[in-house]
Amino acid sequence: MxxxxxxxxxxxxxxxxRRGPELERAILDAALEQLSTVGWNSLTMExxxxxxxxxxxxxxxxxxxxxxxxxxxxxxxxxxxGRIEDAGSIxxxxxxxxxxxxxxxxxxxxxxxxxxxxxxxxxxxxxxxxLIWSGLHEPAHRLIGELVRRGIDRGDVxxxxxxxLLVDVIPAMMMYRTKVCESxxxxxxxAAMIDGVMVPLLRA
Numbered sequence: 001m002x003x004x005x006x007x008x009x010x011x012x013x014x015x016x017x018r019r020g021p022e023l024e025r026a027i028l029d030a031a032l033e034q035l036s037t038v039g040w041n042s043l044t045m046e047x048x049x050x051x052x053x054x055x056x057x058x059x060x061x062x063x064x065x066x067x068x069x070x071x072x073x074x075x076x077x078x079x080x081x082g083r084i085e086d087a088g089s090i091x092x093x094x095x096x097x098x099x100x101x102x103x104x105x106x107x108x109x110x111x112x113x114x115x116x117x118x119x120x121x122x123x124x125x126x127x128x129x130x131l132i133w134s135g136l137h138e139p140a141h142r143l144i145g146e147l148v149r150r151g152i153d154r155g156d157v158x159x160x161x162x163x164x165l166l167v168d169v170i171p172a173m174m175m176y177r178t179k180v181c182e183s184x185x186x187x188x189x190x191a192a193m194i195d196g197v198m199v200p201l202l203r204a
Contacts, residue, residue: 026052027059031073035112040119043070067124070116071131077109078135084143090151090202094170094194097143101174102185104136114179141167148202157202166201173197 030051034043045066049056063069081104084096104110113135117128144167151157173193177183 023052023054023058024062027054027062027069028073028076031069032077032108032112035070035073035116036108040070040116045069067127071127074109074113074116074128074131075135077107078113078131079104079107079109081136081139081143084147086150090147090154090156091194091199093147093150094144094198095190097140097147098170098174098185098190098194099187101136101140101170102190105174105178106184110136137171140171144170151202156204158204161202169198169201 027048030048031043033051034047038047043066045056045059048069049059052058059069063072081097081100084093084100087093087096105114113128113131117125117132120128148157148161148166152159152161170193174185178185183189
């Protein structure tokens with residue numbers, strides 16, 4: 001694989017002997033760097049230790065296996081979706097959410113997570129699929145539900161827009177088109193989905 005555009009220069013430049021949270025952050029960052037450059041199959045505990053400038057024993061004291069280390073690196077590396085400020089309309093609220101989801105999906109940890117799912121065997125795949133659910137899908141479902149309820153209260157979403165399937169539409173479309181159609185979800189594509197699909201579904 002080609003060299004990653006994310007480097008571990010900050011880790012390499014860290015002075016002195018690191019301990020505790022500082023050392024753990026360096027190890028997790030080195031694990032994400034390894035995933036970005038060599039992938040899941042070629043990632044080794046030795047390589048991560050070298051990238052973090054520590055001994056392999058420091059890794060095994062915290063993570064008993066490569067899978068445990070990678071899962072922790074991905075879990076802590078995924079940016080949170082946070083909350084969506086009221087932009088005055090369901091259209092603008094959902095647009096802001098989709099941009100945030102796109103940024104999480106294309107973050108270093110998000111791209112590494114998708115790459116891991118393509119490489120790892122079925123024994124480990126379920127663990128990493130759970131990370132996608134807990135780190136992206138579940139927060140997105142919760143936020144979409146909040147935005148719809150906000151829209152109902154504001155009057156620009158129909159009062160009966162409470163079908164649980166509605167909150168599945170955006171995550172399903174974004175993941176499908178990313179995985180199958182290799183869409184990168186630019187602003188115009190996000191706007192087209194919101195204006196052509198979500199607003200008509202929700203319009204009061």
